[in-house]
Amino acid sequence: MNAITDLPYTVTRQRDVVDALRKLLPERCVLFNDEDIRPYECDGLAAYRQMPMVVALPDTEAQLVQILQLCRDMQLPIVPRGAGTGLSGGAMPIADGLVLSTAKLNRIIKVDPVARTAVVQPGVRNLAISDAAAPHNLYYAPDPSSQIACTIGGNVAENSGGVHCLKYGLTVHNVMRVRVVTIDGDIIELGGAALDAPGLDLLAVFIGSEGMLGIVTEVTVRLIPKPQRACVIMASFDDVVKGGNAVADVIGAGIIPAGLEMMDRTSSRMVEPFVKAGYDIDAAAILLCESDGTPEEVSEEIAHMTAILTASGATKISVSGSDEERLRFWSGRKNAFPAAGRISPDYYCMDGTIPRKRLADVLLRIEAMESKYGLRCANVFHAGDGNLHPLILFDANKPGEFHQAEAFGAEILELCVEVGGTITGEHGVGIEKINSMCVQYSPQEREAFFAVKRAFDTAFLLNPDKAIPSLHRCAEYGKMHVQRGQLKFPDLPRF
Amino acid sequence: MNAITDLPYTVTRQRDVVDALRKLLPERCVLFNDEDIRPYECDGLAAYRQMPMVVALPDTEAQLVQILQLCRDMQLPIVPRGAGTGLSGGAMPIADGLVLSTAKLNRIIKVDPVARTAVVQPGVRNLAISDAAAPHNLYYAPDPSSQIACTIGGNVAENSGGVHCLKYGLTVHNVMRVRVVTIDGDIIELGGAALDAPGLDLLAVFIGSEGMLGIVTEVTVRLIPKPQRACVIMASFDDVVKGGNAVADVIGAGIIPAGLEMMDRTSSRMVEPFVKAGYDIDAAAILLCESDGTPEEVSEEIAHMTAILTASGATKISVSGSDEERLRFWSGRKNAFPAAGRISPDYYCMDGTIPRKRLADVLLRIEAMESKYGLRCANVFHAGDGNLHPLILFDANKPGEFHQAEAFGAEILELCVEVGGTITGEHGVGIEKINSMCVQYSPQEREAFFAVKRAFDTAFLLNPDKAIPSLHRCAEYGKMHVQRGQLKFPDLPRF
Incomplete structure (x- = not known):
């Protein structure tokens, strides 16, 4: 009787969802045309892309409440999204789902200085x-x-x-x-x-x-x-192992630096031409060790750390003489990711943690993997807390390189777990590291996560298939097929 | 046919449970005679007592696993118990349940100094x-x-x-x-x-x-x-309000003392004859402010805190001259609870938190409650983090006094919530403060707690009726009847 019923299900479904959302939100807050939703197809992990069915941008909490109730009633999966800078694909959309952007909920409600x-x-x-x-x-x-x-x-x-x-x-x-x-x-x-x-x-x-x-x-x-004063030491090492051990020595002395970061030569050479941070590009590794507090505390701690770094074999030590210089030293570290983008067509940033005492050891093993996979890896670390950010450099246009980079990354994460660390330090699991969760946790532990997930979201509508792998997925791990730019889920029942 | 079937259900049930446990555990690990289980009838909140059906003391994790599986299969509620020093009745037994003591699982498996x-x-x-x-x-x-x-x-x-x-x-x-x-x-x-x-x-x-x-x-x-050095300041105030404000001043100056405790005159007079800590018993309130770290850090921080306390109106300041003196200053604070037991037949220790800036205000309101309830209250605080421990002194043998003490305590907790604090700082909710949870949280928030509880323990066998009040319980709050030494639950369906 009605020609509309002949439309594909995805089209009628989208129309129903958009119609329902438009009853709750102003027109400008509901996006569904390809050109409007294109910016939402990925987050900072740009290799994984998926266009959503619809994007909602509520202006108020009350609208957000109604959107969630609608999604529950229509059994519409929801992918929440902040700025989309995440690096593990946590905000990657679902084809038949809604992206819920919190971009318009951007008020600073109160600052209470007391x-x-x-x-x-x-x-x-x-x-x-x-x-x-x-x-x-x-x-x-x-x-x-x-x-x-x-x-x-x-x-x-x-x-x-x-x-x-x-x-x-x-x-x-x-x-x-x-x-x-x-x-x-x-x-x-x-x-x-x-x-x-x-x-x-x-x-x-x-x-x-x-x-x-x-x-x-x-x-x-x-x-x-704000600390009254902050000061950073830049220390060079002619050997990454010595640099790794120096990190353990600083922490072992009972110091908690405000920051303790390490970059290998590949990283500093990658960054220096771009940022001009003043890095020693001949050093095998450089450490940045920050102290903050009262001027007396900072002077004392800088002296103490300088002595330790020297004893640990630092070949060169510079201490920031002004806040401008301090920020310049940091600018290189903070721009490592964009710098990687300048020297390599693509890069893949990993985020594992390891016990600090294994730093040197893990660095050598990553070096060996570079030969195995035929790809370079620049290493930047939050060394103080053992959080690694290996940047695997590759060219997605060369056949097989993305696949190699993924395999390289997965092996680094397995190494992290093997030495007593974890598969993510701060970037989250998202979709990227979901298989590595099978390595990190036992089925009983994953079930404990699911039990809590289920407690809040019985129908698994909130960011489903992220962060916690199903038993089924872990069983399939290794056989799952990933295509460049589009992750194809095997047609599995959910959980 | 069988005379045993004429026994009351509680007797046959206990026999069945004991028989089943004895198949899993050595005889000495299963207690069920009155004289053996008497020590388990309460924890540190001795006013609430209940004999359990049985006590199990596994020697190994493997035995513990089997006990839990047995309890699940027999639908036997479990109350876990450490040393029984808890102050909120968290380890108070259930009449038809098992107390699971971890006392025998007491091995130090490994100390790793690196x-x-x-x-x-x-x-x-x-x-x-x-x-x-x-x-x-x-x-x-x-x-x-x-x-x-x-x-x-x-x-x-x-x-x-x-x-x-x-x-x-x-x-x-x-x-x-x-x-x-x-x-x-x-x-x-x-x-x-x-x-x-x-x-x-x-x-x-x-x-x-x-x-x-x-x-x-x-x-x-x-x-x-271990910090190289620790040193404590004892400061006297002639007014509790000044003492409370001094706490806010110290924290407001950006100092995080290793300890920052306050005792009012009732407390110091209660403790001093017993402990001989050297407290100023004429002061309306005394503060103990500890600094630890390197000798230089401690000297600097002690000087800084001394200046702040003086500016805040301290009438007398002593600084510990030796570690013996430091420990003596602390001994009074640490023995406040036993000292209360020496000057009053009974005492009821509360444990609320409040925003630090409301300390002085709350102290005055507790003072007013002393008249209202006709009971004295000694106040000791973890002042630095706003955690109050009012000790309400009463005599359980005087008709109505326990009831008055409970009402006094409940009003203190409601005051804590009113000023933006919480009903427990560190003693837990247990059975004691379960009604106050109705004041602290909305039904939706309590349901979120239940959802997680349910995720781990569908049948509500693990310490049921503790910590989270049911909707029903909150509806009944105020009408519930509590008898000295034995908490009578109304015959409510669980959750």
Whole structure:
């Protein structure tokens, strides 16, 4: 009777979803044309792409509640999205799903200089919080490299770190409370001002849950006083093993540097022409060790670290003489990823952690893998907390190279687990490392994750197939087929 | 046909359970006679008592797995128990249930001075960990007042703190990994050596879960180097409000003291004759402010804090001249609870938190409540983190006094929530504060807790009716009847 019924299901489904969303949201907040939704097809892990069915950008929490209820009622999978700077494909869309962007929820609700807190909406950029707190001489500590662009909502989803998290902690250590909308549209508040909230610590569970449990609509962060002084040492080593051991020596001496980063020669040579940070490009490895605090504390700690680094075999040591020089030393480290993009057509950034004492050992094994896979790897690390960021350089236009890079990356992650570390330090599991979760955890442990996921999202609508692999997926691991630019899921039943 | 069938159900049920347990455990590990199980009828919250059906004390993890599977199969509720020093009735037995004591799982498995970790079984005493680490000049930081007796398993269940948690954190900040047996007998490991473990942060959920999610059989704790020097200031104030404001001033100056404790005059007068700590018993309040670190850091911080306390109106300041004197200053604070027992037939220790800036205000309101309820209240605080421990003094033999003390305590907790704090800082909710959870959380938030509880324990066998109140219970709150020494539950359906 009706010609419309002859349309493919995907088309009628999209039309139904868009019609329903438009009843809840202004027209400009619902995107579905190809050109409008193209920017949402991937996050920072650009090798994995998928166009969504529809993108919703609520202006208010009330709209967000209604969107979630609609998705639940229509059984529409939801992929939450902050700024899309994530590096593990956590915000990669689902073909028959909705992307829920928190970009328009970008108000700084309150900065309280006495309580040293800020209450912000999820779409507020990480650096914008520190900017708002700056008049009170306060700042928000976690500083991922993407801090100019990334949002606090995304930071909460990924439990983001940064170069200063060794001393100041990850997102979970700097967020006091979140306000969450559940898939049923309920609003709950988790955490609080006290050191410990009564009941189960669901705040910690939400932080780093990669959008699988609910959508955060308000975040109360801790602000800390800007240190009076900060100073960074740049130390050169003629051998990566010596550099790795120097990291262990600094920490072993009981020092907690404000930052402790390592870059190998490939990295410093990659960065230097681009950033002109003043790096010693002849050194096999350079360490950046920052101290902050009162001028007396900084002087004492810099002297102490200088002595340790010298004893550990540093061939050259420079100490930043001004804050400009300090920021210049850091600029190289912070721009390592874009620099990789300048010397190689493509790069694949890994994010594993290892026990600090295994740093030197792991570096040598990664070097051996470079020959095995025929690809170069630049190594930058949050060395102080054992968080590696090997950047595997490849050219996606050369047949097989992406595949080789993926295999190289997977082997690095397996090595991390083998030496007692983990498959992700701060970038999350997303879609990229979901198979590596099979290596990291036992079936019983993965089932514990699922049990909690199920507790909040019975129908598995919130970012399904991310972060936790099903038993089935782990059984299939190794046989799964990945095509450049488009991850093809085998047609598996979900969980 | 069989006379045994004429026995009351409780008797045959106990016999069946004991028979089944004896197939799994040596005879000495299964207690069920009145004289044997009497010591288990309460924990440190002695006003709440209940004899259990049976007590099991496994020697090994394998036995513990079998006990849990048996309980699941027989639908037998389980109350886990460490040393029984808890103060919220978390280990109060259930009449038709089993008490699972971890007392015999008391091996220190490994102390690793390089990684600065210790792996211990749950029955190891808190202080025994530091004793084992002492030869390496390391220690385990959280130090609840009961640290001589309390076990790490109990500390994990309650997320215990102590006088140094302001600087060194609670149990959750000092435990890296736990090994857990689930109600199904599965063994899972949560957490790890890295700053952040991939997947959901179930480690944080287990810590402080009051035995509701699983039984911990192995705990990996972080050890930290003993500070080179520690020194404590004792400051007197002629007004509690000034003392409360001085706390805010110290923290406001950006100092994180190793300990920052406050005692009012009732407390210092209660403690001094007993401990002879050298307290100023004429002062309305005394503050203890500890600094630790290198000798230079300590000297600088003590000078800084002395200046702040003087500016805040301290009438007298003493600085410990030796480690003996420092420990003597602390001994009064650490013995406040036993001292209360010497001056009053009974006392009721509360454990709320409040924002630091409300300290002075809350103290005045508690003072007003003393008149209202006709009971004295001694106030000791972990002032630095806003954790109050009002000790309500009463005589249970005087009709109505226990009831008055309970009402007084409940009003203090409601005041804590009113000013933006919480109903428990470190003692847990247990059975004591379960009604106050109705004040702290919305029905949706409590449902989120239940959802996670259910995810691990569908049949609600693990410490049921503790920590999270049912919707029904909250609806009944205010009408529930409590009798001295025996809490009578209304005959409600569970959840």
